[in-house]
Amino acid sequence: MKSINLLYLFLLIILSTTSLAQKKIPVTAAGKYEARDLTLEEVRNKAIDEAKKNAMVKAGISENVQVSDFLYTFEDDEKFQDIFQSFVSTETGADIIVEEVIEKKRDINEFGNILIEVEIKAVVYKHKSEKDPTFKFRVDGIKEFYMNGDPVEFEFLPAQDGYLKIFNVTNESASVLYPYADKNNSILNDKKGELFKKNLMVRFPVNPNMDYYYFDISDDRADKEFNLLIFVYTKKDIPFLEDENVNSIMRWIYELPLDEREVAQYGIIVRK
Helix, strand or coil: CHHHHHHHHHHHHHHHHHHHCCEEEEEEEEEEEEECCCCHHHHHHHHHHHHHHHHHHHCCCCCCCCCEECCCCCCCCCCCCHHHHHEEECCCCEEEEEEEEEEEEEEECCCCCEEEEEEEEEEEEECCCCCCCCCCEEEECCCCEEECCCEECEEEEECCCEEEEEEEEECCCEEEEECCCCCCCHHHCCCCCCCECCCCCEEECCCCCCCCEECCCCCCCCCEEEEEEEEEEECCCCCCCCCCCHHHHHHHHHCCCHHHEEEEEEEEEEEC
């Protein structure tokens, strides 16, 4: 009898956990766009945006879908490369990750307009909850421009208790900035599972053995590099155990219930 009760309790825990998880819906959708005054790449990205909207509708997100790229737009109107066109964040009840883009048609008609049609294979993460308006944070001290090797520091102020992950994504790589871990230099490692307290400001880096962060241009041939800092604040300590790449980061974020997370992006341009 005791073992039956334990099994029943275990099933209840599993069911409750499953009910809180984001619903993942694989979708294939098409999109097209036609324009005269845009580049080929811009028209292609517009076509992908249309396909994303159609994918959201096919997944049952029938509200007025306003798709916004999960990518930072810099004041000088420069953006990351096309890899970031794969991600979208919306407040319409779902998130979407594009896993593959297939260009079906590229043409220039008799009027000189560029027409591009694409098909995407995507996963839509349908929310089972609404955002918690009280679960917020503020970041101060991040500048948009740094010279190569300049020190970087900032302050983090949460409105509620929670746990923080910071990812740094460039057009070349993706990594976990916080909690930092280096098996070859453990003295610089951050403590994992640190609880950040409500209304208590914290200066980063938090490790007393690390004075600043430094962003160096990894490509010797480049004169600048784009860095996108993605702050993910969660109510529970959810470890990130995936490979450090953009797809894994976005999947990890989107699988978190909407009312359990707050996400913000900060773009940095590093120049030589």
